[in-house]
Amino acid sequence: MKYFILKIILFCFVLAGIYFSFMYKISTGYVDENYPKFCQEAGGLILGVSTASQGISPQILEDELQEFKFEKPIVNFAINFEQSQYGDIYLNSVKNKLKKQHQKGLFILTVTPASFTTTKNLDEKALRKLDQEKILGKISNFSKAPNFDYISNCYPISLYNAIYPTNKWDNLVVHANGWNEFKLKSNSYTVTKEDLTLWKKQTLEFQTKFIKTQEFSKLRLQSFVETINFLKEKGDVFIVRMPLTAEMLALEDEKWKNFDAQFDSIAKTENVPFLNYSQKELGFNTYDGTHLVSESAKEFTSLLSKDIKNSLQIDANKK
Amino acid sequence: MLFNSFEFLYFLPLIIIGFYILPQKVRWLWLLIGSYYFYMVYEPALVLLLVASTLVDYFCALKIYSAKTQQIKKIFAGTSIAVNVGILIAFKYLFFFSASLASILAYFGIVIPIDEAEQSYHISQILLPVGISFYTFQTMSYTIDVYRGRIKPEKHLGVFALYVAYFPQLVAGPIERASRLLPQLKKKVAINLKNIEQGLIMMAWGFFLKIVVADRLGIYVDEAFANPESPHGFSLILGAFLFCFQIYYDFSAYTTIAIGIAKVLGVDLIQNFNRPIFFTSSADFWKRWHISLMQWMRDYVYRPLVVNLKLKRVPAVLIVFFVVGLWHGANWTFVVWSMLNALLLIAEVSTNTFRSRLFKKLQIPKKIISFLGWFFVFCYLTITLVFFRSSSITTALVYLENMCNLGSLHINILNNYLELFLCLIFIGIVQLIHYYKGNNKVYELVLEQPKHYKWIAYFGYIIIIVLFGINRQSSFIYFQF
Structure with missing residues (x-):
């Protein structure tokens, strides 16, 4: 009996030992495109879905807004529409992500209909339960490196990738500050015109179908307002609507006609600026109609920095 | 939990x-x-x-x-x-x-x-x-x-x-x-170390089936069934083929773990699978697949219909399979899946004599007939399972229609072929083990070996689970029923 128990204990120890060794090995290299977002305490945050994750570079914001002495680092904490829609779970993760001793941060809350929708007829309880099952609901540690909480709960593939990585795509450069930069050309692949045409077509088709299954969630909107109120106490908040192609805008506008007006009204009520880039012909390039490619993301972040600077200077002059 | x-x-x-x-x-x-x-x-x-x-x-x-x-x-x-x-x-x-x-x-x-x-x-x-x-x-x-x-x-x-x-x-x-x-x-x-050891090995085997095999297959199956309108027919065929094995391994993983836990606690649960892939006919498949449900249906639905209500076999089989379909879920897709299988079963039984005579006349070797029979039933089961996996009958029909687009060999549901290779290797290993030891005696594979082989097996298992396990913590498919 004693030998049997020893055997089981030894088995469990070896299993745990090998498991943690590989988790550690994974954490020292490439994990996935979201992992770096969970490896540091943040001074400022960029929130939203994948358009923000790929479209806003925290480094450019930090460099161009240096004079305002925002708390660093600014982290791009936007994931994608499946994982980081506004809600209680996202708000809770934002609270846990920020530095404990916080001075004055910059907070960019990007908005798109996808951040506020749910499957039709989903009640509040079901919605909370669904959010709880996503990355932000599964983990409790949002700012540790290495983040074993993330790897053990959210690493979606086998640990043999620690030795032979198969999930890395050279065209998507993952930065330590959470920005996912999409490059049209990498060492292993150059995106072709045909790729771009196909991706844009596929995205539009997907969105057209998907949008029909969705409805606007009051709960998400309520949480969004709560997020603004929480972050207003920690620094300067900006609501931003990202640029997108005319086709995508037409699709979103068809479903949610008063989207801009609604957020304009929220911004006024909450006394925060609303920077809307969706209606402007800015000439930014996307690879699928919604996500900005590297150069455009950099240009857009510079433009955003300038507008934020202007807004802050106007505010300062008023005071 | x-x-x-x-x-x-x-x-x-x-x-x-x-x-x-x-x-x-x-x-x-x-x-x-x-x-x-x-x-x-x-x-x-x-x-x-x-x-x-x-x-x-x-x-x-x-x-x-x-x-x-x-x-x-x-x-x-x-x-x-x-x-x-x-x-x-x-x-x-x-x-x-x-x-x-x-x-x-x-x-x-x-x-x-x-x-x-x-x-x-x-x-x-x-x-x-x-x-x-x-x-x-x-x-x-x-x-x-x-x-x-x-x-x-x-x-x-x-x-x-x-x-x-x-x-x-x-x-x-x-x-x-x-x-x-x-x-x-x-x-x-009483504490019985032999039983406990057997139970623990069964659990370990069940976890292997779930974490390493079924969940790995699930990634591609989910992707294929998420895009039934894909123009790549081979992707859809592969998705349907992999689903056949995913559902089997997922469900039998649960049963194997359940049998293992019960064994550790001194209870022998009924065998639920008996090498279903090695069926010889459609009727034989249903004797090997989800045995506890099919026996339940036989005892509490089929027999009362035939014995008490004097119903003929064909309508009784149709009713049983209708109930089996409904039992699986509140969706007509399950009923269609089940009824299609009932039709095959009825056709098989009613043409048995005719087919035997025909094959005898044509002088086709028995082994070829058996293989062709197996292949036909396997393809049929794969096609019917498209209904089982789809969210609606319309979606299933779209999926089946697009399965016929065989113009391009491109498989768009795979981002790397290493994973496909792993899927096929694991399917092969599991089938080989099931062939020799059946679904419920896998522990013999380890316990009958000398001590040092046992330790090699234990450590080999650890390495495989850690390296090739997929951490999806996904629920078992049959939980929804």
Whole structure:
């Protein structure tokens, strides 16, 4: 009996030992495109879905807004529409992500209909339960490196990738500050015109179908307002609507006609600026109609920095 | 609670240690508390349904046994069945039936608006009690067996409650008969290292099937079925083919783990699979697949239809398969899947003599006939499973139509071919092991070896689980039923 128990204990120890060794090995290299977002305490945050994750570079914001002495680092904490829609779970993760001793941060809350929708007829309880099952609901540690909480709960593939990585795509450069930069050309692949045409077509088709299954969630909107109120106490908040192609805008506008007006009204009520880039012909390039490619993301972040600077200077002059 | 969750890592050792430390008299209570806790992790309130079903069947069975007239027996048996079927209808089929009725009436121009709240309930499926079809069928078989005089009712309410809620097989079977499980729950269990070792190896094998094989296949299956309109026919064919194995490994993983846990606790559960891929005919497949459900259907649906109602075999088979389809879920896709299989079964049985004569006349070797037969049935099963996996009949038809687009060999559901290679390697390994040891004697593969080979096997297992396991913590497919 004693030998049997020893055997089981030894088995469990070896299993745990090998498991943690590989988790550690994974954490020292490439994990996935979201992992770096969970490896540091943040001074400022960029929130939203994948358009923000790929479209806003925290480094450019930090460099161009240096004079305002925002708390660093600014982290791009936007994931994608499946994982980081506004809600209680996202708000809770934002609270846990920020530095404990916080001075004055910059907070960019990007908005798109996808951040506020749910499957039709989903009640509040079901919605909370669904959010709880996503990355932000599964983990409790949002700012540790290495983040074993993330790897053990959210690493979606086998640990043999620690030795032979198969999930890395050279065209998507993952930065330590959470920005996912999409490059049209990498060492292993150059995106072709045909790729771009196909991706844009596929995205539009997907969105057209998907949008029909969705409805606007009051709960998400309520949480969004709560997020603004929480972050207003920690620094300067900006609501931003990202640029997108005319086709995508037409699709979103068809479903949610008063989207801009609604957020304009929220911004006024909450006394925060609303920077809307969706209606402007800015000439930014996307690879699928919604996500900005590297150069455009950099240009857009510079433009955003300038507008934020202007807004802050106007505010300062008023005071 | 999922078997493949971190909570279960704490729960199971606690249950096993407590079980062997506690005196025999209170072990039932320990297991009952554990089982209810196990179930309440999903949704605490739904344990009330389990309790209600337990109480009704407990009292009905006692009343049936003590009743002096056949009429009173019938009343209590009817009450038990009505309550269990009522629970099933209320929690699983209400919206499905009302929506189906509304569609039929709409066809005749009568439009009935379906209550939005009801629709919301259906879509969220939050209230759908996990494993409801399994435990209601298990308790119904108990009352019917008491009514038929095959078993005596259990007088100990606690032990009976444990029979209904026994956690290893509560949420996805196998559906146990009272005559098998109740005596085992009451018998004195001494520590038996051989049994415990066998049980642990079965659990380890089950986890391998789930974490390494089924969940790996699931990634590609999910992707293929998420895009039924894909123009890449080979991707869809591959998706359907992999789903065949995914559902088998996923379900048999659950059963294997359940059998392993029960074995550690001194209970032998019924075998639910018997190498289903090695069938020789459609009829043979249904004897090997989900054995506990098919035997339940045979004893409590098919035989009463044929023996008591004098129904002919063909309509009886159609009714049985209709019920099997509905049992799987409140969606016509399951019914179509099941009925297509019924049609194949009927066609197979009714053409048996004709085919034998034809093959004899053509002088085709038996081995070739067997292989062609197997291949045909396997393809047929794969095609019917497209209905099983799809969200609607229309989606399934779109999927099947696009499966025929064989213009390009491009497989768009795979981002790397190493994973496809791994999928096929693991399918091969599992089939080889099942071929030699069957589904339930896999432990012999390790225990019959000399000591040093055993250790190599244990460490090999650890390396495979750690390196090739997929950490999806996804629930088992059959939980939804």
